[in-house]
Amino acid sequence: MALPSRARVYADINSHKPREYWDYESYVVDWGQQDDYQLVRKLGRGKYSEVFEAINVTNNEKCVVKILKPVKKKKIKREIKILENLRGGTNIITLQAVVKDPVSRTPALIFEHVNNTDFKQLYQTLTDYDIRNYLYELLKALDYCHSMGIMHRDVKPHNVMIDHENRKLRLIDWGLAEFYHPGQEYNVRVASRYFKGPELLVDYQMYDYSLDMWSLGCMLASMIFRKEPFFHGHDNYDQLVRIAKVLGTEELFIYLEKYHIELDPRFHDILG
Template identity: 70%
Template sequence: MSHAGAAIARNKCRAERQSSLGASPWTEDLICTGTCDKRARSLYPKLTPHDIKFYLYQVLKALDYSHSQGLMHRDVKPHNVMIDHDKREVRLIDWGLAEFYHPLTEYNVRVASRHYKGPELLVDDTFYDYSLDIWSFGCMLAGMIFRKEPFFAGADNVDQLYKIAKVLGTDLLNDYLDAYDLELELEVEQRLGTLPRKQWSAFKNKDNAERCSPEALDLIDKMLRYDPAARVLPKEAMQDQYFEEVRKQDSGK
């Protein structure tokens, strides 16, 4: 199957999943188009496991809404999530790289900050879609859960793909490349070599153990996948067991 043909199949599958889920209620003030000068900008060390769930659930709401409006953010990262810890408010900011999604349209791969770039950007898959935001969100989630920020800390784009492959392995990368008729440059292929996949539990240690619940690791796994079509949708993630407590509180408002 050609690259474009694979993109058609991927887009159709995603559209069917999105349609079956329907639109979600939305609190519009979660999206802020300005700079949103909030006091608490980087609270990772202070956040409890419940705080992480609460704030990330709100970010998923923002992504679900923007995607339902046809808009890809394309620069999801911690610095673009503004938190007012006292007011328990969240803003997803900096929509300067946002773009409306149109099926079978090629997009510039020079978007997103390096440590949050999806594999599709790193292998020049120009037919990417909303799932790029889910990869970036997954990187953010992994960084918070494992207390390792950024989680994939590449020195350049090739090294970034290498850092990803050191975790997800090269077998699944090759499966993704084959499925979408993509090829790596020879120097990149040689840099990666052959790498085994690691289990998410391998990143658990005494400093992050309280955050590394089976539900958290499972959600990370659903987001950080090479194949964009295999990644969970924002609404699916919001229904995940990891967010059960927060979801109940949210529905009770």
């Protein structure tokens, strides 16, 4: 039986907030009109959504529309509640409105527009100063959400928008974000493989904000060493092996012992 863990910082934020702050299941969404937004072009698609550049016809301003694919209402409510709680926070993408298509009832989220440069192309050209600048801005975004009792759980280059011309950074895609409550067991099927912390790879469910710091560390390493991704595992097992090959197994085993974490037998052959 694994031992519980507790965040070293911001552990009790949500216990000091009113219930409606974190109880997203009881949240009632105030849906607006989709007619105010005209889609211009498709920017991309993910597992849970399709994203478009759009125009707000009421003021002629560019915005981004994220049309959600059919998922549990609970997940949609969680994303909206978190975005509303974080609105105005340092380097957090601004949620401008939530709307529903009048006919299909498909929900969509309206965000501020960021003139983004693709990270995979950008990071090749960044100077030492640029790297420090953008990582500091990303750290400010993470410190802000953590100080508000929220883990992002999907930090990766794809979710960091950088307008290099204006030196503006925004942390986006809060679809996997969750409220932190000490001792709560969370789903380990979060974050993208190359950015998953060891706790996810060994199925330890009582993780905390430090999950996001690992992902940030992976981005930092990839920028410094110009190797994207930095830990390139073929599957979740190989991912932990790649990490251990760089950082050693000694501290991994100390960690497993400390929290009484049982390692999947498949690891014994590959980690020794």
